[in-house]
Amino acid sequence: MAKHPLLKEVQDNILLEKYSKEFGTPLYIYYGYQIKENLQKINSALQSYFDQYQIYYAVKSNSNPNLLSFMHNYLPSMGADCSSPGELFAANKAGIPMESCVYTGNYESKKDLQSAYDSGCEINLDDSTSFQRLKKIGVPNYISFRLNPGIGKGRFSQIITGGKEAKFGIPKEKIIPIYESAKKDGVKLFGLQCHSGSAILDEDYFVKNTQLILNTARRIENKIEQNLSKISIGSGFGIPYSDDEDALDLNNVFCKISQVFEDFYGRDKSDWPILCIEPGRSIIGNTCILLAKVTGIKESYKNFIGLDAGMETFMRPALYSAEHRIYKLGTKHKIVDLPVDITGRICENTDRLAVNISFPRVVEGDLIAIMDAGAYGYAMSNQYNTRPRSAEILVNGDEYHLIRSRETIEDIFQNCSI
Ligand code: LLP
Numbered sequence: 001m002a003k004h005p006l007l008k009e010v011q012d013n014i015l016l017e018k019y020s021k022e023f024g025t026p027l028y029i030y031y032g033y034q035i036k037e038n039l040q041k042i043n044s045a046l047q048s049y050f051d052q053y054q055i056y057y058a059v060k061s062n063s064n065p066n067l068l069s070f071m072h073n074y075l076p077s078m079g080a081d082c083s084s085p086g087e088l089f090a091a092n093k094a095g096i097p098m099e100s101c102v103y104t105g106n107y108e109s110k111k112d113l114q115s116a117y118d119s120g121c122e123i124n125l126d127d128s129t130s131f132q133r134l135k136k137i138g139v140p141n142y143i144s145f146r147l148n149p150g151i152g153k154g155r156f157s158q159i160i161t162g163g164k165e166a167k168f169g170i171p172k173e174k175i176i177p178i179y180e181s182a183k184k185d186g187v188k189l190f191g192l193q194c195h196s197g198s199a200i201l202d203e204d205y206f207v208k209n210t211q212l213i214l215n216t217a218r219r220i221e222n223k224i225e226q227n228l229s230k231i232s233i234g235s236g237f238g239i240p241y242s243d244d245e246d247a248l249d250l251n252n253v254f255c256k257i258s259q260v261f262e263d264f265y266g267r268d269k270s271d272w273p274i275l276c277i278e279p280g281r282s283i284i285g286n287t288c289i290l291l292a293k294v295t296g297i298k299e300s301y302k303n304f305i306g307l308d309a310g311m312e313t314f315m316r317p318a319l320y321s322a323e324h325r326i327y328k329l330g331t332k333h334k335i336v337d338l339p340v341d342i343t344g345r346i347c348e349n350t351d352r353l354a355v356n357i358s359f360p361r362v363v364e365g366d367l368i369a370i371m372d373a374g375a376y377g378y379a380m381s382n383q384y385n386t387r388p389r390s391a392e393i394l395v396n397g398d399e400y401h402l403i404r405s406r407e408t409i410e411d412i413f414q415n416c417s418i
Pocket of ligand 1: 195282
């Protein structure tokens, strides 16, 4: 059980008030020290148990190039996992070399595959038909395929990406012939990837998932008579979203994963394939406060606190019923027992940031902090109801700067000539 690492920023609210005056609200505020701490924890846990590993930051969780380059400057060995030409563009803009990137798409168009191929990044394919499309463009020296191990796990059913209902990956029963035919077509080196769910806090899941991947890897290796050079266990590394959840102990997780590697490949680590991971949430999730302002308070059949941030600004609660810690600035306020819903200004009844929570009394103009907004926050924001998207700032020590300016209404219509 732990308090949020950014709680001090909310309690000592002078700076947050200053940012709101300078940049307006809603505002995504990222803290550099927390990004560094997250990267350091992941990297040192991997370093303790693996000789050869590669971290590919999952750009889909947050693609701001300023954040990517901040991460890459701190940990130059960090690559990027990209799922679209736009994410490749962001990684490239941030100065991450394309050789340290992997493209994992799904149902990729020829154009998508062409961008990935031309960029020089590694390609991880979601299906045999993807390989048929890629072949017409070119046959890379190295390729990996995404496995659907038949099961998956996730904090919400919507973010489970393995198992019978998942649209991702190649069923374990069908994957071997795909490697055989890719080898015939001239691919020289192979990897195997699997990402079967997200936001998981259960250590044992990662052990089981690795076992399933290595079982399939062994069957592939026997059949193609060649060792796989890389194994990507995807991601899914969760973060606490409430005070009563504990953070994952990454040292334990990678220690246990290394034991699975030892069982399969023996004690000599130089015989192990390179372990790859694609973390997004665990790097950027808890580094960000979404700052919003109370715009209206209503006592209806329910009590509502309306903010200038809604489902268009931050979609996770409306989409998954995700719960985030939400604080009134300065905290130490008496909690009102009456349950409230926190909503935005969108004309849609699913527009909620919280449902039936106890909250301190607020007045119009009060500032509100929504925690853990760094992953899949700005990245999934949109312009519904023709609301321009937020600004983003990065705080690094005593310095802070705008890393994306607020969109304007004119920006929204810049492609509509009339
Ligand atoms: N690798 C692949 C192939 C993925 O599909 C994903 C996430 C990741 C890595 C990064 O996973 P993470 O480290 O963030 O668990 N919008 C949802 C999450 C969807 C995740 C999709 N794939 C949310 O807000 O929770």
